[in-house]
Amino acid sequence: MRNGHLFQRDSLTAFALLLPVCLYLAAFIGFPFVMSFIYSISNATIGDPHYSITGLNNFRDMFHDAAFRTSLANTFIFTFVSIALVIVLGHILAELLIRDFPGKWIVRFLLMLPWTAPIALGTIGFLWFMDSVYSPFDWLLRKAGLLGSPGDLLGPMSNLYWLARPGLAMASVILVHVWRLLPLATVILIAGLNAIPREIVEAAQIDGAGYFRRLFHITLPLIFPVIGVTVLFSVFFTFTDMTVVWILTRGGPPPHATQVLASLAFLKSIQGGDLAQGAAISLFFFPVLAGIAAIVLRLVKKAVVI
Template identity: 45%
Template sequence: MGAVEPAVLRSAGESLAILSRGDRRLGVLLLTPALVYIALLVGLPFCLAVFLSLTNSSAGSLDFSFVGLENFRSVVRSPVFLRALRNTFVFTFVSQLAVIVCGNVLARALMKQFRGKGLARFVILMPWAAPVSLATLGWLWIFDSTFSVINWMLRVVGWLGPGQWYYWLGDTTLGMTAIITIHIWRMLPFSTVILLAGLSSIPSEVHEAADIDGAGPLAKAFRVTLPMMLPILTVALLFGVVFTFTDMSVVYLLTRGGPYNSTHVLASLAFQEGVLGADVGRGAAISVFLLPLLVVMAVLTLRVSRRAEVL
């Protein structure tokens, strides 16, 4: 009997080893299509952008020569690039702060039971489902220098007097305000859905225990809800920052970087220099400049999320 038990254990161990190897092979097999897709769709274009940023390539010509870091030096010395870099940070942080705050308010409101809740959810999700080109054209009419609905409403309520008028897309500050407003409107449904899922995942017993302990609304929000939602908040913030940093659609459709290149962000400036301006090397250098910024933000955000999960 004693001789049989080691044989049985050895056989069971060999079976587990075979299953483990089979699981690893299955895992590799399932991951391979996704890895190949990412390599072809992201890896190759990125390597090509790095290569082009080190050359003086131009559109319409196959001739080029290596110039090293000259494109990066030229870009960094450009006042238009420095303005676009500052606009990118302002555009990202202001819009994401507003999106997180407003999304939290909407998510908390949707947690309550009220008549028309389904319709409210549909209306909130509409900006996310609408094509950005059509939505921006609608906003273009809203911010039009002559037919602006906002200006006429301000005139009716007495905010704008005779001879006063806001030229939203003809002024640098007003132009950036319009761009940020539209981006907040676009990103708000995404943030609301993620935060609503996070709020729904918190057990009701936790809130009941906080009520028994005498915690008020602010104490519950900052000592109970916020710590438990921090991992979800950081993920929503990471997606929002990456999406905003690399987005050029609103800027290009609304102002095209004007007036006088004052509302450009890095993505729209790279498109203007590399595609419209035919200076592929310079445009690639501007686009590659986004990478270290995004990597730093992603690492910091994921570290905060991991610490929150540990706590």
């Protein structure tokens, strides 16, 4: 019965429960992180497993690289515009979906679909929708008389060229990313809204508070911690994601109109073979994301305390 005795010790049980997580974190997060750091201060290439330490040259080169600066700005635009839209649209959808109406389950089901489909497949679908020749969006606009003839609102060209014009390409990338993130954000916000005690809302209604007064003075403050978590998840997903950008534009239109840090790191390290430069770019995520996480968690904690 010695084994049974061992498993009855709380400290041992706790250790055993935590061990798999620690091993997982060490193997799949700690090790790659350490390797990224070593690569970033080396001259490693993808074609040669041997490398030597070269100091901070890669970081110096990175800051002098116009592509890096553009990608950095694009990453912030891509992240914060996407998240602002996700939070606003997610909140509107959550407000609608906590109400009862016929066919609510099918609306919820449809809303979740983008989250259940593999992102690469969904994005390839959008790639076809935004095709420079066969775009059905453009076809609809032409049929609606908004595009394709002189004097039309969107111009005389037969297509809008969604992925070829810098502003429109960035808007397209953001649109697809919002489509992808919206279901998760909505579900989290529904949970937050359902957690608000009904009596508080009803008391405010009896006191004559209108919708916007209730929204800004009751609902938003009470679900602020939930919004904080949603923002945190969304920032992490968006800041480190390259799937949508790579499939839709590969960082273009040239020179780097939609390039983000994740896709630039891939471009430099895998396409270009400069593993060290790619590692230096990807390491840039760490302090930025750590800073954002610290700020958001601090605000959430403050809100909870209040």
